[in-house]
Amino acid sequence: xxxxxxxxxxxxxxxxxxxxxxxxxxxxxxxxxxxxxxxxxxxxxxxxxxxxxxxxxxxxxxxxxxxxxxxxxxxxxxxxxxxxxxxxxxxxxxxxxxxxxxxxxxxxxxxxxxxxxxxxxxxxxxxxxxxxxxxxxxxxxxxxxxxxxxxxxxxxxxxxxxxxxxxxxxxxxxxxxxxxxxxxxxxxxxxxxxxxxxxxxxxxxxxxxxxxxxxxxxxxxxxxxxxxxxxxxxxxxxxxxxxxxxxxxxxxxxxxxxxxxxxxxxxxxxxxxxxxx
Numbered sequence: 001x002x003x004x005x006x007x008x009x010x011x012x013x014x015x016x017x018x019x020x021x022x023x024x025x026x027x028x029x030x031x032x033x034x035x036x037x038x039x040x041x042x043x044x045x046x047x048x049x050x051x052x053x054x055x056x057x058x059x060x061x062x063x064x065x066x067x068x069x070x071x072x073x074x075x076x077x078x079x080x081x082x083x084x085x086x087x088x089x090x091x092x093x094x095x096x097x098x099x100x101x102x103x104x105x106x107x108x109x110x111x112x113x114x115x116x117x118x119x120x121x122x123x124x125x126x127x128x129x130x131x132x133x134x135x136x137x138x139x140x141x142x143x144x145x146x147x148x149x150x151x152x153x154x155x156x157x158x159x160x161x162x163x164x165x166x167x168x169x170x171x172x173x174x175x176x177x178x179x180x181x182x183x184x185x186x187x188x189x190x191x192x193x194x195x196x197x198x199x200x201x202x203x204x205x206x207x208x209x210x211x212x213x214x215x216x217x218x219x220x221x222x223x224x225x226x227x228x229x230x231x232x233x234x235x236x237x238x239x240x241x242x243x244x245x246x247x248x249x250x251x252x253x254x255x256x257x258x259x260x261x262x263x264x265x266x267x268x269x270x271x272x273x274x275x276x277x
Contacts, residue, residue, distance in 0.1 A: 016046030023057025081114025
């Protein structure tokens with residue numbers, strides 16, 4: 001496993017396990033739990049979830065998967081904007097902790113920006129950190145303007161990450177947000193690194209997969225992971241899918257590969273609005 005360094009100096013795995021879409025059907029629960037546990041067996045200790053996913057069901061799946069293995073996990077969850085007031089954030093975190101069957105989150109994120117003033121959410125994050133219920137806090141789906149506004153606040157400078165949509169088809173953050181975060185030592189967490197499967201039929205990814213004797217998904221994930229300061233959190237609902245994701249860590253894309261990908265998926269040449277799924 002490779003690691004990124006958080007502003008605190010703690011290390012974060014560059015490859016994690018996403019849970020968006022988990023916890024929605026009871027019939028899938030055993031397979032989802034097995035997939036997450038298999039990921040832990042392979043050393044993929046970063047697990048990302050949210051109170052929104054499955055209306056709390058994904059957190060319950062994660063709680064079952066990490067039972068007796070909590071110390072192996074860097075656990076991330078998120079608070080919805082309509083819960084992100086000073087009091088609401090604390091209550092939401094406590095509900096998440098109950099569903100996860102744990103006494104702490106390693107990282108707690110504001111899922112996206114809503115109408116609640118940032119100062120209220122930051123106040124709650126600091127209270128939760130001081131109480132030991134969370135260890136670090138951060139944001140998700142914040143664009144460059146949001147991050148600059150956040151950075152103007154003393155507590156805002158204690159954020160640990162920004163989690164955003166980033167993949168071959170969504171490269172807008174490379175123009176401004178990603179360099180800005182790098183300058184400040186803030187890791188970027190990339191969700192949907194294979195664009196919810198839509199990248200997998202692209203002819204170039206298929207050709208590169210043949211060239212490397214791998215799969216289009218592994219090429220897409222390897223492309224994200226090649227970036228300094230970026231980790232990826234693809235979802236996998238079966239042990240076989242987890243194995244596929246883990247193997248992406250071993251792929252080294254050549255200069256030729258990267259040039260072909262840049263031609264098919266051009267990098268931004270101007271500022272673009274932050275994309276969200």
